[in-house]
Amino acid sequence: MREAEVNQYITAAANGDNSAREKLINHHKPYIINTVGHVCKRFITWSDEESSLGLLAFDRAINTYDRHANKSFLNYVYLLIKRELIDYFRRENKETHLPLEVKSDNRTEFVTMYDVSKSMDSYQQHVQQEELVEEILELSEVLRQFNIKFEELEACSPKHRKTKANLTTIANDFIQKPELVDSFLKKKRFPVTRFIELSGHRIKTIERHKKYIVALVVVRMHPEWRQLSAYMQVTFGNEGKS
Template structure:
């Protein structure tokens, strides 16, 4: 759920608690990131600021009015900021927060929220990339390959990397080659040489790297890792 579905918000406001829990779980990383962004400190779920931010998110769900012309996440950011300011005022805690939310500051909410969203998205992408690398590493070990050794088996020249990316795409579409690869856990070098005219020495030299590219092409759910590898391959 990259964008909030207004129909889902309406369902929650009409009493759908299952939908509420799903939305809360999805946006919890965003909520805690916003709390940290506003307070200029690292916030964990054991901190009061995190609880206040989550309550504000819940309040935003209940009170959001789609006809008011605001984006939902901008509204969330505004409520979290107001509640955190109120919390610091009551607790008389030191913070780099203005204790008054002026009209001018309200007008900058969208800009602040965009900054928080950008940081959040980068954090999510990093987390997803790490998780995908772990999944890939587990699969590669079935082929006697470890993720750590790929760098030493990758081609040094850009043209070679691009050629192997293109070859991996062709092989991934080749049912005979992919079935043999997945069943025997070995690159069907003889068949690839005959079908695609690639030199046997090239395949043997870059066998582990090519197998990895084929596996990535076959597992399109690893979006972050695929983009990372393609970017590296063309740079």
């Protein structure tokens, strides 16, 4: 869904087209939950209350976004989600590492811990780039065909450097086998048995990390997603010592 198409859906939804609103929400769900997770600094699922607040903020963004303002829609969504979550934690009086808003000399300032600020800045530099966000949404649509949700990747990603390197090798080996790639694309599932026969990789490793391997294969099959590979490395790496 390109920018022009997004703007058309936003206009239609703001004018009462519920079908357009639903399409916008479904298309941007990976972005919404990923944004909520980064703001909260923990893994978030759709059963968490914070994800519901993210959806509400997105819905409000559809109604209030000014297409003529000097701000992209997704940047605007990010700001609304962040504000909604800050208000939520303040209301609930929960302990959190989110920025605390204070009043000083008639100005509103945000007091943050350095590492949180640095993390947020790094996240904004990456996720708020339109090209990267669009690549993430496109990947999400492809993964949905394999019954994989984009937000699952963080939970199923390898925690150790050696494991990650091994899975990268497995994905690269798989792509070198046209017969298996063709089956993969047609049947929308990873041909584990045949791949093991041809490659000799361990079935236990593949079964344990199959969703992540599928994501790696899909990304490598789309060289036009120039930023996504690096983004996955940073966001889902969480590398520990091997």
